[in-house]
Amino acid sequence: MLVLALLARAAWPSWRRAGHLAVAGIGIQAGYLGGVWVAVAQGMPSSVTALVVNLQPVLTALAGWAAGERMGPRRAAGLVLGFLGVTLVVAEKLTTSGITTVTLALSGGALLAITAGTLYQKRFCPDFDLRTGQVVQFVASIVVTAPFALAFEDLRIDWTPAVIGALVWSVVVLTGGGISLLFLMLRRGAASQVTTYFYLVPAITAVMAFLMFGERPGWVAVAGMAVTVIGVALAARSPVRTRDAPPG
Template sequence: MVKAQLGAVIQPLFVLLWASAFIAGIIGVGAAPSLMVLFARFGFASIGLVLYARLVRATWPTRAELPHVIVAGLLMQIVQFGGFYTAMGQHVPGAVVALVQGLSPVLIALFAGFLGETVTARQWFGFVIGGVGVALAVADQTSLSLTGLALCGVGLLGLSLGTVYQKRFVPTVDSRAATAVHMMASAPVAGLLAWATGQLHIWDGGRFAASLVWMVLINSMVGFLMFNWMLRRWDATKVSRLLFATPAATAILAWLAVGQPLRPLTIAGLAVGLIGMVFASRKATKPAPVPSPEPVAVR
């Protein structure tokens, strides 16, 4: 009973915390350039995650695994968040970014054969519906630029390719240590890119510090711990379905926290996108095997 009650609290709390990352990102890129935000986030998060990995005695990648973990980390951190944060800096609504991020299974499905997986007709239908949802969500965003939408595509590509790469080359690596390596590898790259593009400055120190504390402690640490807590107790499908509620939660939080408007087409797009994601997550169920009759003992 206690576990069930704890699960009932953990699930909606996790959705809110996951969605809040987009709000913190919106506030952060309003206080400093996107690469400066990423440099600070990755730097401080790497310290916290390394300490956590050592505390729980996580298994670190081997010398052969380490290069693959780094490549996956750069794709999932630098490319994904570099694209998404820069898009938010160009006034792409956080809910739209969350919806685009949620469509990563579409690209991952394109590499299904490479991963030895199959995609059902029902899932492809969900991918198409999800794409329609994105189109509706951005249809009435008159301030959106093609550059902002292209940056969302870059972020989606980074997340999808990074996921495929890690599944293909290091599928059994300890996620706790791997995430720490992702952050350690991404921090200096973000710093170099920020320096090369002249983005090592801050416009609003107070807002920058507040968003950074939230992103590091709440999103990178608490959210990560909650995610792993759920994965240890429930199957991955049940946990991943919680992410379907992220775009809607992000839209509501963005409306409450930073005043981003909730337009009718945006709401319709989020609803359609949610339906598409649910379809995309459902795999065809295999019929239960019929048990063979036990042999009769001969006496």
């Protein structure tokens, strides 16, 4: 992102806005991704981690409701169906192995971090240049995570094809693509609507695993994908209004 920003001579945010971006980035980049990766590294099954962090649309919607947004029946039904669909998608891989107080705390912390970071960014800095803004967020995240890496990791990397592939996926697809798309959507939509699309991540992952590795999903997972799509359609397309706004 830094190279792209310098080549394009993109505008850098003011110090005030950079501070807001740093706070949001610590939640979205460091807290969320760091929490998930460490939880999985500590033995938490990825399927259980997916279930925990996919409570984000529900948590964000509840935060919006507490702030005065109306929770209509269609959105409520969509949120319930979306989470039910996610549960069905990952059901075949669910296991209690590796679930400890520590891994649950890490996954729960990741959930709270991305929810808080998303709401903060929507409130204080929704519109910014994606190149320079994300550089600010990356730097802030490095400042937060580097001490933990120095304290608990040996900093030795075995450059295997699997490691390189995972790194490229994390940097290019997850951060450069997925997080950038999230930020673009936050510019135009309410946070409670945008985060609903997170329900689609397990379904899309299952489809990609089938296309790339031949991992054929079971009928329960396929049914879960359909339920997820219906839930997202209901929740994301429901208009966001405050409780004192007239219905219509």
